[in-house]
Amino acid sequence: MRTARPAEGSPESPPAAASAAEPAVPGKPAAGRRVTGAVWAALAIVYVVWGSTYLGIRVVVETMPPFLSAGARFVTAGLLLTALVAWRQGPAALRVTPAQLGSAVLVGLLLILGGNGLVVLAETAxxxxxxxxxxxxxxxxxxxxxxxxxxxxxxxxxxGVLLGMAGLAVLTSPGLTGAVKLWGVLLVLAATVLWSVGSFSSSKLPMPADPFAASAYEMVAGGLGALAVGMVRGEQHGLDLSAVSTRSWVALGYLVLFGSLVAFTAYVWLLQQAPLSLVATYAYVNPVVAVALGALVLGEELTWPLVAGGVVVVAAVGVIVSTERRQ
Known part of the structure; x- marks a missing residue:
């Protein structure tokens, strides 16, 4: 079964049935690949950068509207990736059939607008x-x-799925008790469903053959969709770019360049150079990095539901990933 490509971030792309997609791989790497220093460096980039994108989103929405900022991020990243593909592989790499383009647009809307866009909105709460x-x-x-x-x-x-559901119940409890906004928790859960549907669909639809080209089209389509939703919500009214904080601008630039380009490139390279079972570990390392950075940088409280539920969910993901990789 052909696997989905991670439209990076976001739900910053955990690998699917091994992550945020169905193992996001254009093909299984050959067995016996050496784990070199370059592999560990690339893996560290994926661990830290994709784990830090949640922190970046939280900083962006401090002074920027959610959907307009998400749209700007992915349209910019998608255009940069398009230019990179054309430069490195030639314009022919971007050629797609109408069916492939339609599939990429649909998957991009599900992943970027539905999956990532709802997360950005939820992180305001x-x-x-x-x-x-x-x-x-x-x-x-x-x-x-x-x-x-x-x-x-x-x-x-x-x-592993049943174990994970138990962990989700614990993680949702702060929303039920009023410790955090319940609508924000529900939005994130809705985002995970849309991201999963997009990831699952991309393994069934006629997608562009080149994973970089496919991701570029998905980012642009999803980003344009997010911009449209932002306009419909009226996020442009009263928007004063001079009132946007420097740290929000820096965070947005970080998400574009590092979250959407550097880490994604490192991830695709890893899929070709490292054992798939090793690459898949980012699915349960990223959340740990995100929680640690949220606590250290933003002072987010480590409550018992967060710690207990997080441990259960990460353990469940580990069970699913390890089992699937043996299939």
Whole structure:
């Protein structure tokens, strides 16, 4: 089964049935690949940069409207990636059929507008660490979608899903008690479902052959969709760019250059150079990085539901990823 490409970030792309997509790979790497220093460096980039994107989003929405900022981020990143693909591989790499373009647009709207856009909106009300842990549930939804589509995952995988659902219940409890905004928690959960549907669909639809080109089209389409939603919501009214803080501008630039380009490039390179089981570990390292950065940089409180629920969810993702990679 052809796998989905991560439209980076966001739910900053955890690998699907092994992550934020179905293992986001254009093909399984050959066995016996050496784990070199370059591999560890690239893996560290994916761990830290994608784990830090939740913090970046939280800083951006301090003084920027959610959907307009998300749209600007992904349209910019998508155009930069398009230029990079044309420069490195030639314009022919960007050629797609109408069916492939339509599929990329649909997947981009699901991943970027639905998945990432709702997370950006939710982070105006919920801590970045909590958002990251809730998003770690994406592999569980993908497994359920596969099951509904006729696949029969191993019992160990289904056990991981049940364990993860228990963790989600704990993570959702602060919203039920009023400790955080319930609507924000529900938005993140809705985002995980949309991201999972987009990831699952991309493995079934006629997508562009080149993963970089596919991601570029997805980013531009999803970014334009986010800009349109922002305009419909009236986010442009009263928007004063001079009132946007320097740290929000810096965070937005960081998300474009590092979250959407550097880390994504490192990830695709890893898929070709490193054992897939090693690459997949970012699915449960990213949430830990996000929680740590939220606490250290933004002073987000480490409550017992966050810690306990987070441990359960990360453990569940580990079970799912490890089981799926043996299939």
């Amino acid at each position: 919920v801590p970045s660490g909590l958002a990251a842990l809730l998003i770690a549930a994406v592999p569980m939804w993908v497994v359920l979608l596969r099951t509904a589509g006729g696949d029969r995952p191993p019992l160990r995988t289904l056990g």
